[in-house]
Amino acid sequence: NINVYRFTADEFLVVYAGIDEISKFYSLGEKIISIFDNERISVSGGFSVFPDNSKESNELINFADLAMHNAKKAGKHQLMMFTQEMQSKFLRSEMLKSKMPTAFTKGEFELFFQPQFDISSSKLRGFEALLRWNESVEGLIGPDEFIPLAEENNFILILGEWVLKKAFECQKKWEQKFNFDGIMSINVSPIQLMKEDFVQKLSSLSTECNVNPSNIEIEVTEGIFINETEKAAEILREIKKLGFGISLDDFGTGYSNLKYLQMLPLTTLKIDKSFIPSDSEDSQKDKACIMFENIARLAGEFGVMVVAEGVETEQQYDYLTQMGCDIIQGYYFDKPLTEDMFLEKIKAGKY
Numbered sequence: 001n002i003n004v005y006r007f008t009a010d011e012f013l014v015v016y017a018g019i020d021e022i023s024k025f026y027s028l029g030e031k032i033i034s035i036f037d038n039e040r041i042s043v044s045g046g047f048s049v050f051p052d053n054s055k056e057s058n059e060l061i062n063f064a065d066l067a068m069h070n071a072k073k074a075g076k077h078q079l080m081m082f083t084q085e086m087q088s089k090f091l092r093s094e095m096l097k098s099k100m101p102t103a104f105t106k107g108e109f110e111l112f113f114q115p116q117f118d119i120s121s122s123k124l125r126g127f128e129a130l131l132r133w134n135e136s137v138e139g140l141i142g143p144d145e146f147i148p149l150a151e152e153n154n155f156i157l158i159l160g161e162w163v164l165k166k167a168f169e170c171q172k173k174w175e176q177k178f179n180f181d182g183i184m185s186i187n188v189s190p191i192q193l194m195k196e197d198f199v200q201k202l203s204s205l206s207t208e209c210n211v212n213p214s215n216i217e218i219e220v221t222e223g224i225f226i227n228e229t230e231k232a233a234e235i236l237r238e239i240k241k242l243g244f245g246i247s248l249d250d251f252g253t254g255y256s257n258l259k260y261l262q263m264l265p266l267t268t269l270k271i272d273k274s275f276i277p278s279d280s281e282d283s284q285k286d287k288a289c290i291m292f293e294n295i296a297r298l299a300g301e302f303g304v305m306v307v308a309e310g311v312e313t314e315q316q317y318d319y320l321t322q323m324g325c326d327i328i329q330g331y332y333f334d335k336p337l338t339e340d341m342f343l344e345k346i347k348a349g350k351y
């Protein structure tokens, strides 16, 4: 007994009554998906079960909707069943999202700085600025959790601007205090970068803070090129023209199009930690070595510096040195530090 209803413009509700096995939902869902396959239309579906998930029709629909959104996020064109875990995750996300604005005004966000080392000079090259949230009840929340949420509700625009300003201020302060002349790398979210006033804001903030753009590197991920390749490339060219460096982050995790080296005004390529072999896996190591070495060589030919991140051991460091990597970042040298921790280390003569 199946009834189909049109729910919104492109959402349909299927009520499937009188079935005894979950597998039947899946086979029905798969049948529906395969019909659209022939038309090359991508469909995502979610389902919830009466009375297991709820006895309330509204709630059942909401749960199925949530499952459908999870299916979309997981890469579309698939079917997912509602789970309690989905619900808890959703509630936590909503809670964190709603707390962000107050947390921001209360000063709960903080910038950490992770040192980067230049191999050839064996000196500090600079820092990557990394955001943290010291939530009053939850404790420390990592950026991997809250940045995607801030991107969903556009709060990333406010956070991102604050990060730029804070990083610029530190750069300036350290320059005045102890002639720091290194690079400050700043992560910029695709949403922030593609906003029409980003370049103008970047430029006016750097003037306001009196920092030299050549001491600043903007880190972007290749996510920005998926939909609007030419527009993103144009924005990067404008940023480069202003004198800022540009780093392509997490290289190797996505499409990793080598064409980026040719078409984008990159100064630095950050090869993702998954390309750095761990000390144990030997057969994997050979493959990772070949990839790393070739990417590094190619980057070198384009005049792009190679940063290896997530370097944790001396073996990895030695290996990366042999592979022609220019810059190293990772726990092997230092964890991300608060400003105070960094100043302590300076005092102690570590840097």
Ligand code: C2E
Pocket: 114, 129, 130, 131, 132, 142, 143, 144, 147, 160, 163, 187, 188, 189, 249, 250, 309, 310, 311, 312, 329, 330, 331, 332, 336
């Ligand atoms: P990412 O840009 O790839 O940053 C590197 C991540 O690796 C950081 O995680 C860093 O703490 C971690 N890491 C550094 N050294 C090591 C190591 O030796 N081993 C291991 N296992 N990990 C290491 P973190 O700070 O949790 O940041 C996670 C991600 O959040 C960042 O990844 C970045 O994508 C994003 N993020 C951080 N701050 C900002 C920000 O201000 N704006 C935006 N848009 N994104 C940010």
Ligand code: CA
Pocket: 128, 187, 219, 249
């Ligand atoms: Ca980064």
Ligand code: CA
Pocket: 249, 250, 270, 272, 309
């Ligand atoms: Ca990275």
